[in-house]
Amino acid sequence: MISKRSLLALPALIPGLASAQSAWPQRPVRLVVPYAAGGGTDILARALGEALRPHLPFPIVVENRAGASGVIGSEAVSRAEPDGHTLMAVVSTHVMNKHVLNAIPFDPIADFTSVAMLTRNTMVLAASATLPFTDIPSLAAFARANPTRLSSGGTEALSSFIGLELARRIGAEIPDVQYRAGSQLMTDVVAGNLPLGWTSTASATPHMSTGRARIIAVSTATRTPFFPEVKTVIEQGIPDFDFSGWVALLGPKAMPDTLAQRIYGHVERAFAEPNFLARLTALGIEPDLRAPAACLDAMRREDRIWAAASAAGTLPKQ
Template identity: 30%
Template sequence: MWNPLRIAALGVAVLGCVSSVAAAAAYPERPIRLIIPFSPGGGTDTFGRILAEGMQAELGQPVVAENKPGAGGNIGADLVAKSRPDGYTLLLAQDSLTTVPWLYRALSFDPMKDFEPIGIGVFMPMVLVSTNSLQAGTVKELVAYARSHPNGLSYGSPGVGTAHHLNFEALLDKTGTRMVHVPYKGAAGMNTDLASGNVQVAFTALSTALPMIKGQRIRAIAVAQKERADLLPDVPTMDADVPGYTARVWFGLSAPAGTPVAVLDRLSESLRKVMAREETKKRLVDIGYVVTPTTRDGMRRIMQDEYEKWGRLIKDLGITLEQ
């Protein structure tokens, strides 16, 4: 026999489910906040504002981009993690979410548990660049020189724990070479010293490298993806000399854990529709982005893979951003 209490509990569950579905069907009913956890003007901000504009047209409600910089993106991420899980506060997520748990011991949120992935919108390949005076002009020549001159070259990065730093360390590990790391407080100082020859090599995002390469201030050695970049068709790939090696950053959307699945699905669908628009795609490709949007599950798999990959490297090297 059915227990009256069990029947009542089942009824409450069904009503809750119906209520959730009804709320999701009406979503969105008011403006959506898109938290960009970095300062205006950077790659994260550029993509975030293009995405907000497209999603606003697709969803029929304002999508308001708000910059909340600080602590390497952690301030903005913490704000979203602690927001009501209703789909009205979203995070402009990027690959650094998979590294911060390993770099900060006292992190106030768990990037792998406190967020629901919505989808990755774009990827940005890294470019291996050098000062113009460096004699090694190919990856093979650079690796050969580094092997015969351990710590004889220096590489720059915008700071400890950045994608530029970690991807370069992954390259050194894969090729069995050693170079001196010179961290800067941002990309501007690194690029200035690279152009003047104070550091010899670096990884930089394609969008950042392009004007300097075109202006012949620095030299592109290789693009760190399996296919040549349309914006640098004469520059070879890293894969040609270091098989399987790639280096990239990505940008997407996340929501607070507990957000209704129907709302997440609606946002994921909207993200992919915006990325499929020819005018949006052209704007992004012209900057250097690779527009290959993922599903929610695709983003989750990429985050898990990178979380494990960077965790191993960071622990092996003893990298930390806290004393």
């Protein structure tokens, strides 16, 4: 027979259970962003950390660990203790990487715990204002007449895929150029060093005041509220062109469900605050908060989509 004393001692014998039943956090939380500083995901992570700070006894410390399309930072998180003190913010390429990279040292779904879906990433096509086109039809005409003049920047597999897919649909050769972050991509667009680039609204918004870049299309079936005057690719004559990304908050594998739900509750509280939502709007970030189970469902759905695209040979290999 198990004694009452043995039952009381059980959490101490099982680290994950002990973590789930104790207060969170018990020390500063490391929030890994596996991309370079200054990009949309980094901006969001830092804004969320600041919004959570008044409600937690310890701070959220953002750590950029860029490299290999997010794989380096993600691998570090996959090996961390599942006690809620190491989390990461990743874009949808985290799932896509499994199908576009030769090999990755983890499974992007099975080796992590879903905590929350945070935002939707509408991708926008930014172009240097020095170029003569302002929409997709005039871009297509220019690209076909000047087959070596254009290249399109991307920061990960999704934006690269969108760029290559657009080029395929308009019948033009537009090579993909890889960047480590949306901020770097936009700096080159503004400087005139990069003709085109697909990036998030969060990365593009700070550069629009320069007057040296323009947004000529959005990747989703509906327009983005951040650039409501900009038509979708579909509206500009290319049917069924609907692609978007997301940012999710994940933890290491085997985090207790109760702990993931507790962290999600704090995030939900931050997303309910008008000041935080106003800041997201100012930053060009679209909130799309979903609970752990819904986040996991979305990741699994995209895994099936990209697996089919990979089998069909339509994904860019890196």
